[in-house]
Amino acid sequence: MTLAAEHQPESDTESPTNDNDRITSGSLAGRGMFAIVGASFVIGALSWLPSGSINWARWVIVTLLVYVAGTYAVARIVESPRQATDRLATAIVTSAFALVLLPLISVVWTVVDKGSNRFDWQFYSETMRGVVGEGGGAYHGIVGTLIITGLTTLFAVPFGLFTAIYLVEYGGNGRFARAVTGLVDVMTGIPSIVAGLFAYALFVLIDGPGHRSGLAGAIALTLLMTPVVVRASEEMLRLVPNELREASYALGVPKWKTIAKIVLPTAIAGILTGVVLAIARVIGETAPLLVTAGLAQGTNWNPLDGRMTTLPVYTYQAYKFPTLPPSASIDRAWAAALTLVIIVAVLFTTARILSSILKPQGLK
Amino acid sequence: MITDTAPQSSPAPDDDFLGGDTGKLGDRVFHGLSLGAAALILATLAAVATFLFKEGLPTFTGDKSELDNTESFVSYVGPLVFGTIYISALALLIATPIAIAVALYISHYSPKKLSHTLGYFIDILAAIPSVVYGIWGIGVLAPILSRSLYPWLDDHAGFLPFFGSDVNVSTSGRTMLTVAIVLAVMILPIITAISREVFLQTPRLHEEASLALGATRWEVIRQAVLPYGRSGVISGAMLGLGRALGETMAVAIILSPADGYFWNVITNSNSNTIAANIALQFPESSGLEVNRLIATGLVLFIITFGVNAIARKIANAGFSGADG
Numbered sequence: 001m002t003l004a005a006e007h008q009p010e011s012d013t014e015s016p017t018n019d020n021d022r023i024t025s026g027s028l029a030g031r032g033m034f035a036i037v038g039a040s041f042v043i044g045a046l047s048w049l050p051s052g053s054i055n056w057a058r059w060v061i062v063t064l065l066v067y068v069a070g071t072y073a074v075a076r077i078v079e080s081p082r083q084a085t086d087r088l089a090t091a092i093v094t095s096a097f098a099l100v101l102l103p104l105i106s107v108v109w110t111v112v113d114k115g116s117n118r119f120d121w122q123f124y125s126e127t128m129r130g131v132v133g134e135g136g137g138a139y140h141g142i143v144g145t146l147i148i149t150g151l152t153t154l155f156a157v158p159f160g161l162f163t164a165i166y167l168v169e170y171g172g173n174g175r176f177a178r179a180v181t182g183l184v185d186v187m188t189g190i191p192s193i194v195a196g197l198f199a200y201a202l203f204v205l206i207d208g209p210g211h212r213s214g215l216a217g218a219i220a221l222t223l224l225m226t227p228v229v230v231r232a233s234e235e236m237l238r239l240v241p242n243e244l245r246e247a248s249y250a251l252g253v254p255k256w257k258t259i260a261k262i263v264l265p266t267a268i269a270g271i272l273t274g275v276v277l278a279i280a281r282v283i284g285e286t287a288p289l290l291v292t293a294g295l296a297q298g299t300n301w302n303p304l305d306g307r308m309t310t311l312p313v314y315t316y317q318a319y320k321f322p323t324l325p326p327s328a329s330i331d332r333a334w335a336a337a338l339t340l341v342i343i344v345a346v347l348f349t350t351a352r353i354l355s356s357i358l359k360p361q362g363l364k
Numbered sequence: 365m366i367t368d369t370a371p372q373s374s375p376a377p378d379d380d381f382l383g384g385d386t387g388k389l390g391d392r393v394f395h396g397l398s399l400g401a402a403a404l405i406l407a408t409l410a411a412v413a414t415f416l417f418k419e420g421l422p423t424f425t426g427d428k429s430e431l432d433n434t435e436s437f438v439s440y441v442g443p444l445v446f447g448t449i450y451i452s453a454l455a456l457l458i459a460t461p462i463a464i465a466v467a468l469y470i471s472h473y474s475p476k477k478l479s480h481t482l483g484y485f486i487d488i489l490a491a492i493p494s495v496v497y498g499i500w501g502i503g504v505l506a507p508i509l510s511r512s513l514y515p516w517l518d519d520h521a522g523f524l525p526f527f528g529s530d531v532n533v534s535t536s537g538r539t540m541l542t543v544a545i546v547l548a549v550m551i552l553p554i555i556t557a558i559s560r561e562v563f564l565q566t567p568r569l570h571e572e573a574s575l576a577l578g579a580t581r582w583e584v585i586r587q588a589v590l591p592y593g594r595s596g597v598i599s600g601a602m603l604g605l606g607r608a609l610g611e612t613m614a615v616a617i618i619l620s621p622a623d624g625y626f627w628n629v630i631t632n633s634n635s636n637t638i639a640a641n642i643a644l645q646f647p648e649s650s651g652l653e654v655n656r657l658i659a660t661g662l663v664l665f666i667i668t669f670g671v672n673a674i675a676r677k678i679a680n681a682g683f684s685g686a687d688g
Contacts, residue, residue: 057508082583085580085582089585092465093465093468096461097466097470100462100486106500110500161401163405165401167402170399180402180406184405185672187409191612191664193610193642193643193661197416200658201418201419202411230405255395256390256393280491284493284495286495287616287643291646315495315496316495316613316617319498319502320616337493344493
């Protein structure tokens with residue numbers, strides 16, 4: 001008797017006869033699974049027949065359903081019920097992963113496909129000032145995004161980094177440090193639109209109702225970016241081995257120099273990666289900027305005064321409230337979305353490269 | 365910390381690196397800066413609560429005639445709270461099982477070499493701006509769903525109140541279900557990331573003990589991995605819920621809102637969410653209307669605060685039984 005066949009409770013029904021000497025008999029390994037996957041693909045493709053046209057989503061979904069059901073049925077017959085349950089779990093888990101890739105591929109494909117209609121020089125060099133109908137661009141949106149994100153980074157990075165330094169190096173396990181940790185958690189959970197309302201309410205006190213400016217937008221985004229920076233830097237600072245600090249103290253180096261010259265350089269790769277990812281997160285924020293920075297048709301270089309367009313708000317406005325003809329406006333929206341996705345992808349890649357080249361030699 | 369007193373006890377050598385006796389001043393400045401930053405966190409949150417409260421308060425005290433509809437605040441915010449919670453709960457219901465499966469795939473099923481790259485793909489899903497999800501949802505997903513899924517649900521599941529056939533099915537697809545599916549795609553990476561982490565932390569010995577008893581891979585997961593990761597999964601789901609509650613742009617772009625409470629998720633009459641309502645109304649509002657929107661923002665803040673607090677509590681209470 002073979003190993004696998006011994007596991008079968010009643011092997012008299014489906015006992016393999018001709019290949020008893022093979023260890024895989026009575027199990028659904030290799031070729032069997034391959035056949036099921038192949039058959040699922042074919043049946044999935046047959047699902048085109050009723051409508052007569054290629055439908056990728058239906059193909060994938062039918063294939064996955066047939067794969068899951070087929071695996072269970074075949075394993076149930078060929079193997080034991082327990083093996084069948086195991087194969088069913090594997091099939092479901094694998095299908096779930098494939099299913100999740102669908103929206104990702106669809107989003108990226110759609111953005112690239114529709115965004116390329118207006119992916120031209122005019123889009124990146126002109127504003128919407130005086131533009132009626134076709135043409136126009138998002139130069140002012142790119143300028144606004146860079147100014148507001150730049151200001152946000154300028155505020156949030158020192159703020160977040162020093163808070164993390166306090167929590168790791170000074171606070172210890174004290175009451176205040178624990179309170180701050182809790183508050184950072186609360187801050188992480190602030191909905192972005194609420195952050196926008198806060199910045200608006202703050203500037204209403206200074207400037208009066210109806211205030212709109214790039215600075216207010218940057219304040220709102222700072223509220224969202226700071227906790228992300230704190231979390232990332234805190235985690236990285238805690239990874240620095242205590243031996244390094246103690247060795248430095250033993251040489252008589254003051255605490256602040258130990259932090260500035262030993263701890264921070266050791267953790268810099270992780271901190272920079274965290275900062276870049278935090279920028280990637282806030283650069284796509286729309287809601288807080290809609291209520292604080294608003295929308296302008298031309299370029300505004302002054303963050304202290306007046307409305308300032310950013311790419312996400314530009315995208316929203318051009319899609320939701322298209323000007324005539326709508327197709328031109330919607331094309332601009334997709335081009336702006338493509339620009340945003342490219343920026344985020346570049347930031348993501350930068351973070352990856354940074355974390356690999358800056359990793360200190362001593363660690364890992 | 366043990367080493368706190370080290371700088372004082374050491375003599376100050378005149379090495380450049382040590383900078384003579386600037387050590388003490390430097391220490392004070394550095395300590396002051398980091399303490400100040402930490403205190404500023406506290407001040408900022410206090411300011412958020414204060415300003416929202418201060419700007420929201422006139423809703424209750426101000427002259428109601430400034431508003432175009434003079435209903436009470438509770439009847440204004442009620443449908444919005446309902447819509448916010450209903451849509452987010454739907455999104456959570458869709459996302460959680462898939463997220464757990466994906467996390468298991470990455471942690472226990474995928475080839476070890478690939479799992480890092482797969483995690484990276486899921487992280488990219490989290491980084492796509494919500495406005496992009498919004499225009500994808502209305503431009504691509506909504507037409508597909510209104511052509512295929514919604515008529516089918518209407519025909520075959522119409523006996524359920526969620527798909528009841530007494531009203532016309534939306535032909536634009538701008539419904540609560542579409543929004544919930546898009547939100548599910550958006551919160552899935554959050555739940556996956558946290559679940560994946562806790563699944564990977566399952567003590568090796570638990571898994572090996574289970575394997576030694578002859579368990580299949582699925583039985584190992586059911587006996588060792590899932591019980592250990594349960595609290596992590598729940599807190600991940602709660603964090604995802606917090607994100608869904610506050611999500612603005614995807615809802616504002618996709619949903620075709622109406623005023624009221626609606627259970628049916630595939631029609632043109634949909635309850636709006638608090639965040640989307642603010643985004644839609646704010647640019648055209650003035651005076652007391654703005655105050656009322658800020659007050660609804662405060663309500664949203666309180667809801668998400670509660671959800672996040674529960675999530676932290678579960679996360680901190682976790683692992684107690686399974687630690688080993």
